[in-house]
Amino acid sequence: xxxxxxxxxxxxxxxxAGEVVERxxxxxxxxxxxxxxxxxxxxxxWTEEGGLSSIRVTDNGSGIDPEDCETAFYRHATSKISGxxxxxxxxxxxxxxxxxxxxxxxxxxxxxxxxxxxxxxRRLVIEGGTLKSNEDAPASRGTDFRVKELFYNTPxxxxxxKTVQTELGHISDYMYRMALSHPEVAFTLRHNGNSLLQxxxxxxxxxxxxxxxxxxxxxxMIELEGESLDFAVSGFVSLPDFTRSNRSAITTVVNxxxxxxxxxxxxxxxxxxxxxxxxxxxxxxxxxxxxxSLVDVNVHPAKLxxxxxxxxxxxxxxxxxxxxxxxxxxxxxxxxxxx
Ligand code: ADP
Ligand code: MG
Numbered sequence: 001x002x003x004x005x006x007x008x009x010x011x012x013x014x015x016x017a018g019e020v021v022e023r024x025x026x027x028x029x030x031x032x033x034x035x036x037x038x039x040x041x042x043x044x045x046w047t048e049e050g051g052l053s054s055i056r057v058t059d060n061g062s063g064i065d066p067e068d069c070e071t072a073f074y075r076h077a078t079s080k081i082s083g084x085x086x087x088x089x090x091x092x093x094x095x096x097x098x099x100x101x102x103x104x105x106x107x108x109x110x111x112x113x114x115x116x117x118x119x120x121x122r123r124l125v126i127e128g129g130t131l132k133s134n135e136d137a138p139a140s141r142g143t144d145f146r147v148k149e150l151f152y153n154t155p156x157x158x159x160x161x162k163t164v165q166t167e168l169g170h171i172s173d174y175m176y177r178m179a180l181s182h183p184e185v186a187f188t189l190r191h192n193g194n195s196l197l198q199x200x201x202x203x204x205x206x207x208x209x210x211x212x213x214x215x216x217x218x219x220x221m222i223e224l225e226g227e228s229l230d231f232a233v234s235g236f237v238s239l240p241d242f243t244r245s246n247r248s249a250i251t252t253v254v255n256x257x258x259x260x261x262x263x264x265x266x267x268x269x270x271x272x273x274x275x276x277x278x279x280x281x282x283x284x285x286x287x288x289x290x291x292x293s294l295v296d297v298n299v300h301p302a303k304l305x306x307x308x309x310x311x312x313x314x315x316x317x318x319x320x321x322x323x324x325x326x327x328x329x330x331x332x333x334x335x336x337x338x339x
Contacts, residue, residue: 009075010105010129014154016075017102019301023161024051024150025170026302027107030099031145032178035059036256037080037092038143041201042186045175049192050167052150052158060142063115066122070134073126075101089292093257098301105129106157108148114139128153172196173248176212177258180251180285183208209236209285213249217242217283222329224286226321230294230310233321235286239329240272243280253287254295260304267315271322275330286318 007015021027028045035043038061048054064072071077078097081087087095103109104126114121121139125132151158161167168191175189179199186201199208210218220242225234235253238244252264268284269276276282296307308314 009101013075013101013105013129016098016301017106017154018157020098020102021106021150022302023170024055024167025174027051027055027103027147027150028057028171029174029178029302030094030103031055031057031147032175033093034099034145035061035143036178036182036185037094038062040142040185044188045171045190047168047171047189047191050161050164051171052161052164052167053148055147055150056145058142058144063121063139063141063143064111064113065115066120066136069111069113069122069124070131073100073104073124073131077101087298088296090297091255091292093303095298096301101129103147106154107150107152110146110148111143112137112139113143114141117141177251179208179212180205181253181256181258181287205234205236205285205287209283213283221283222325224321224325226317226324228313228317230290231314231317232289233286233318235284237268237286237322237325238283240275240282240326242283243276244283245280247281249281249283251285253285254306255289255292257297257303257306259306261306263311263315264318267319268322271319271326273323275326284322288314288318290314 020030024047028051032043032045035057038059040059040061042060044058046056076097078095080092080095105128108127110123110125112121112123117140119138119140121137123137124134172189175187175197179187179197183199183205184201184203187197187199188195189197197211199211206218206221209221220238221236222239224237247265250265250268252259252261268282272282294309297303299305299307
């Protein structure tokens with residue numbers, strides 16, 4: 001008697017949700033990434049009770065074609081890659097086609113979306129992975145995505161959630177990183193009606209730094225720009241006399257994706273070397289651009305960790321560029337005084 005069988009899609013989605021949807025911030029992350037991939041220039045996020053009772057993300061991006069709406073919630077359904085080769089040339093934030101089915105399997109989802117400006121759109125309701133309705137609905141171009149009662153049908157996961165404040169901390173941290181990664185997009189974040197973040201879009205990274213860390217911090221930043229054959233970098237690093245106790249004020253962005261990289265953090269700290277007191281950290285936002293084939297993002301479902309195929313060269317490049325701009329500032333302190 002055969003004992004092995006393939007699990008049905010419903011269970012498969014719930015299993016995937018265990019990895020993809022760790023907490024409310026993961027939902028915010030996936031929905032905001034989809035908005036950016038859809039070319040949105042404006043993304044608004046509303047959360048309630050740390051995102052556990054409600055998360056709403058609206059964007060003015062391409063929208064989902066009415067005929068694709070249901071398919072978008074199928075497992076491994078994506079418009080972003082089509083063949084195995086594409087996996088080595090990822091240019092979008094998403095590509096796994098796992099977020100929507102995972103989110104929908106552990107919450108109550110309502111999405112209203114339209115592709116054109118004629119007011120014709122589509123509304124879909126899915127609860128716990130079961131389609132409740134799929135009908136024409138008036139909508140303007142873009143997508144309005146609501147996620148209610150996250151983990152309502154997975155009590156073990158719900159119980160594991162921390163306080164509203166902790167969950168909100170994860171959400172706002174993620175939104176800050178996203179805003180820093182995409183200064184060309186206007187973001188807002190509200191929690192229980194209170195505004196926590198507002199950026200203007202338009203591409204001014206220093207304005208985003210001011211919105212996230214405050215104007216005093218923004219004034220302590222020096223601009224950095226450079227390129228080599230393989231890499232280009234732009235961004236801001238703080239003057240050595242402006243330090244923080246918190247390592248998480250380092251944001252590294254690769255091809256528009258916020259990533260966590262131990263080796264890059266170390267390279268940044270080495271560049272500051274003796275300039276910083278022990279235990280203090282700089283404020284850094286680095287935006288790196290490289291050919292997509294040089295970075296493997298298919299390492300973990302959350303895509304926060306990546307692998308670089310020219311890691312040693314990249315690390316040396318980053319360290320050298322930061323060191324150069326810092327030594328320039330230290331050698332010519334007048335520039336500092338004129339601020
Ligand atoms: P992935 O992002 O990996 O492709 P998702 O499950 O997150 O997978 O989304 C599935 C598909 O639904 C996407 O490939 C995209 O075509 C569509 N989609 C999801 N969100 C949006 C959005 N906000 N705007 C336009 N299309 C979207
Ligand atoms: Mg996605």
